[in-house]
Amino acid sequence: xxxxxxxxxxxxxxxxLCCVCRDVLEDPLQAPCEHAFCSSxxxxxxxxxxxxPEDRQLLDITLLRPLFRYMRNDLSRLQIRCRNRDQGxxxxxxxxxxxxxxxxxxxxxxxxxxxxxxxxxxRRTLEAHLSVCEFRSRECPNGxxxxxxxxxxxxxxxxxxxxxxxxxxxxxxxxKVEEVRHEMESxxxxxxxxxxxxxxxxxxxxxxxxxxxxxxxxxxxxxxGAERLHRQELEQAELEKRELLELxxxxxxxxxxxxxxxxxxxxxDGLRKAGSARSLALDCxxxxxxxxTVI
Numbered sequence: 370x371x372x373x374x375x376x377x378x379x380x381x382x383x384x385x386l387c388c389v390c391r392d393v394l395e396d397p398l399q400a401p402c403e404h405a406f407c408s409s410x411x412x413x414x415x416x417x418x419x420x421x422p423e424d425r426q427l428l429d430i431t432l433l434r435p436l437f438r439y440m441r442n443d444l445s446r447l448q449i450r451c452r453n454r455d456q457g458x459x460x461x462x463x464x465x466x467x468x469x470x471x472x473x474x475x476x477x478x479x480x481x482x483x484x485x486x487x488x489x490x491x492r493r494t495l496e497a498h499l500s501v502c503e504f505r506s507r508e509c510p511n512g513x514x515x516x517x518x519x520x521x522x523x524x525x526x527x528x529x530x531x532x533x534x535x536x537x538x539x540x541x542x543x544x545k546v547e548e549v550r551h552e553m554e555s556x557x558x559x560x561x562x563x564x565x566x567x568x569x570x571x572x573x574x575x576x577x578x579x580x581x582x583x584x585x586x587x588x589x590x591x592x593x594g595a596e597r598l599h600r601q602e603l604e605q606a607e608l609e610k611r612e613l614l615e616l617x618x619x620x621x622x623x624x625x626x627x628x629x630x631x632x633x634x635x636x637x638d639g640l641r642k643a644g645s646a647r648s649l650a651l652d653c654x655x656x657x658x659x660x661x662t663v664i
Contacts, residue, residue, distance in 0.1 A: 371395045371407045378448040378461055385444050388423040389414055393464075394444060397436040402426050405436055453477050456491060 371392030374381060387394050389410035396408040404423040406414070411433065414422055421428045436444070445465040451458040453476035462470050471477060475493035480486075482495075486504035499505060 370409060372449065372464070376450045376452070376454075378450065381447060382443060384440065385447070388421075393447065394436070397441075397444070398433040399436050400426075400428050401432050401434075402428075405440070451476070 371387045371390050371394055374386070374391075374393055377393060381393060384405070385394055386392065387397075387407045387410050388404050389406055392407070394405055394407055397405050398408050398411055399405045400411075400421050402421055402424055404421055406422075411422075412430070415428065415430050419428065420426060435441075445463060447464045448461050449464050449467050451460040451462075451467070451474055452471060453474050456476040456478075458474055458476040460470055460474070475491065477492050478489045479492050479495055481488045481490065481498060481502055481504070483499065483502050483504040483506065486502055488498065488502070490498045
């Protein structure tokens, strides 16, 4: 809706009137056919129609444009009375500054700032109203710290208010304790599950290490048995070596005996056989010596 034409001082050009509401243009827009409208008026019109309300030519919302500059200048220079004229404001100002004046006008109605108060008073009398408003609040004079309304002054009890405040604090504390307890239980459950999984993994690793240790001990026992057997074989070979060396020494001593007269042929055959046996014994001793050396 536009500005009421009765509020203006002096003549208002017909071209500055809205073609829908016939009041002075407010937030104006212009159609391609150069007819002007209030923004809210033409948007409401185009919801149900698709033509210009003045000459019925086809019109779409996308075709609307701002008002010509010279028309905007003429509109801004119009002199208008404050809308609070009935409350006593005699202010007359240009249309472009009327909104700023009305936001600060001393005769304008404003709502009481006290919570719960339904009163609307003139801006110039707001301070006086606040001083007597039955919904004004103040701190309890007895020192309980509670903010009371003037209308509740006679019903206020410091003990009851403090008890209520204490109950509220206790309820909040219980809720917070429960939240912390639930959170701690959740964390403990999570840590417990983690520890159980860790314990299971460690048990598996311990069992695997026990198996490896058992196999290592078995291998060690086998190596120790083989070492004892090898040592026994070395001792046995050393014993045989000493026996053979003693036998060799005895045979060498027998070989250095003085020569005797030629024996009888039968004796000669016996000596030949004995020599053959001695050579065989020497060969055996040499072989045994080599085997012991190799071992």
